[in-house]
Amino acid sequence: MRSSKNSSTKPRVIALASMAAVMVLAGCSGNAASQDKSTSGTLAANWGGFPESWAPGAEMEAGYQRVPYENLVALNDQGEITPVLATEWEQTDEALTLTLREGVTFHDGTPFDAEAVKVNLESIRDGKTAYAGPLKVIESIDAVDEHTVRINLSEPTPSLLTQLSTRGAPMGSPKAIKAGTIAQTPVGTGPWAYDAKSSTKGTRMTFTYYDGYWDGEDSVGFQTVELYGIPEDNAATGALATGEISLTDTETTQFSRIESNASLEHLSYPAIRNNPMFFDRGKGGAFEDVRVRQAACYALNTEEIAKLEPDFKVRSQHFSEGEPGYNPDVTGYTHDLAKAKELMADAGNPKVEVEMLAAPFNEKQMQVYAEQLSKIGIKVSVQPAAPPQYFSQWNSGRYGLGLGSNDELTPYDWYQAWFAEEAPGNPAHMESAELKKAADAAIAAGASDEADALWQDVTKIISDEALTCAHVAGEELIAWNTKVVTDVKPSTQPWETNAIDYKALRPAGE
Numbered sequence: 001m002r003s004s005k006n007s008s009t010k011p012r013v014i015a016l017a018s019m020a021a022v023m024v025l026a027g028c029s030g031n032a033a034s035q036d037k038s039t040s041g042t043l044a045a046n047w048g049g050f051p052e053s054w055a056p057g058a059e060m061e062a063g064y065q066r067v068p069y070e071n072l073v074a075l076n077d078q079g080e081i082t083p084v085l086a087t088e089w090e091q092t093d094e095a096l097t098l099t100l101r102e103g104v105t106f107h108d109g110t111p112f113d114a115e116a117v118k119v120n121l122e123s124i125r126d127g128k129t130a131y132a133g134p135l136k137v138i139e140s141i142d143a144v145d146e147h148t149v150r151i152n153l154s155e156p157t158p159s160l161l162t163q164l165s166t167r168g169a170p171m172g173s174p175k176a177i178k179a180g181t182i183a184q185t186p187v188g189t190g191p192w193a194y195d196a197k198s199s200t201k202g203t204r205m206t207f208t209y210y211d212g213y214w215d216g217e218d219s220v221g222f223q224t225v226e227l228y229g230i231p232e233d234n235a236a237t238g239a240l241a242t243g244e245i246s247l248t249d250t251e252t253t254q255f256s257r258i259e260s261n262a263s264l265e266h267l268s269y270p271a272i273r274n275n276p277m278f279f280d281r282g283k284g285g286a287f288e289d290v291r292v293r294q295a296a297c298y299a300l301n302t303e304e305i306a307k308l309e310p311d312f313k314v315r316s317q318h319f320s321e322g323e324p325g326y327n328p329d330v331t332g333y334t335h336d337l338a339k340a341k342e343l344m345a346d347a348g349n350p351k352v353e354v355e356m357l358a359a360p361f362n363e364k365q366m367q368v369y370a371e372q373l374s375k376i377g378i379k380v381s382v383q384p385a386a387p388p389q390y391f392s393q394w395n396s397g398r399y400g401l402g403l404g405s406n407d408e409l410t411p412y413d414w415y416q417a418w419f420a421e422e423a424p425g426n427p428a429h430m431e432s433a434e435l436k437k438a439a440d441a442a443i444a445a446g447a448s449d450e451a452d453a454l455w456q457d458v459t460k461i462i463s464d465e466a467l468t469c470a471h472v473a474g475e476e477l478i479a480w481n482t483k484v485v486t487d488v489k490p491s492t493q494p495w496e497t498n499a500i501d502y503k504a505l506r507p508a509g510e
Contacts, residue, residue, distance in 0.1 A: 049387030057129030063498030131168030156446030282428030325411030354400030397427025
């Protein structure tokens with residue numbers, strides 16, 4: 001048994017819309033959208049599209065989620081686990097025991113306690129959630145006392161604390177979870193509580209400072225946070241320049257406008273791990289035959305994809321050098337159309353027709369993939385969707401092929417999220433015996449010295465079986481109006497898009 005107890009530890013497994021839209025924004029949001037945010041103490045943030053669900057475990061961007069919600073723990077800029085709602089922890093191969101922060105309440109007045117943690121983790125694990133996979137390791141949860149919770153594990157999981165720090169495990173009110181209202185009305189423990197009366201459905205969600213916040217009013221710079229969902233970059237930049245919004249996600253196409261305005265600044269940070277996933281690989285599925293998947297991988301030309309965005313870099317695999325799971329023997333699939341055609345011929349040149357859901361921010365990339373795959377007889381129909389629909393449906397199993405950003409930080413979590421037989425991202429429920437055997441061995445190794453090598457075997461098999469390929473990495477781009485807000489910096493949570501440190505933001509002129 002290996003045990004560690006700390007309030008700041010580094011886990012072994014980590015190396016660890018158009019001008020019309022602006023008019024809609026101003027017209028539908030009343031006086032709030034047109035007043036000077038710096039004098040009102042209001043931060044107005046735009047992340048392109050509201051979540052379809054605010055329930056813990058649902059797929060939602062960090063820019064939205066991390067306003068009302070907090071996690072049990074967080075990662076600092078050194079990759080170390082630090083306290084948030086849990087203040088201490090002790091982990092063994094059999095269990096993770098957490099000591100919870102006292103005096104914390106949810107925005108609806110419900111106490112934050114061991115029972116609340118139990119309800120949250122069980123609802124994420126047992127529901128059809130995007131992040132259920134890595135939590136399947138939780139065998140049971142015991143509320144030892146009001147402020148102590150023991151999470152019993154079915155297998156060694158050194159990365160569990162890391163998973164609990166991500167957007168896959170925020171803490172929501174158990175009362176709201178049980179009532180089912182949390183999907184549309186977020187209720188967390190964060191500094192800002194949802195204010196339905198001040199919000200305008202589909203346009204603005206308003207969050208005001210929660211008087212019962214455990215860390216106190218001095219810990220935040222803004223009394224109010226308004227969240228917007230302007231999907232079109234030109235409209236967002238226009239709203240940013242006029243001060244109607246304080247900050248926004250953006251694209252490189254907007255840099256000339258941003259840089260020509262002395263009031264606007266922008267930053268970037270690594271946040272995108274982008275790769276196609278072959279979902280329809282069950283019996284009789286379009287991608288059941290490994291040769292078809294491999295052919296598709298050789299047909300995809302990531303060098304052409306990298307030209308779409310200046311920040312895109314071609315990668316051979318999901319993990320970066322120096323991270324657990326990175327395997328130097330994985331070279332990926334270099335574009336080779338002749339080899340792709342040879343593999344398709346060897347597979348009998350099957351008729352392959354699939355649909356692929358796209359969002360505004362990745363539709364161009366998917367259309368290029370579709371054109372490349374058509375050269376070997378694979379027909380891909382790209383279906384445009386609004387961001388909320390995209391996030392909730394792209395990997396649901398309704399579409400044979402998908403393109404998503406995998407933000408898992410450890411090979412265990414990546415495997416459990418996408419490739420294990422019962423993984424939420426494996427709707428075909430297909431897993432080879434070889435992959436399962438390798439993953440079982442890596443899991444059994446826990447945090448031992450040999451675990452890293454065993455997880456490298458897992459990532460090699462995932463590549464060899466072409467379960468995913470054509471990896472590129474990119475950056476998240478954020479722009480802000482310096483006349484409104486200062487101290488803008490990305491969150492220390494790695495590989496999260498639309499992530500900023502909300503508590504660190506301060507009104508300009510303070």
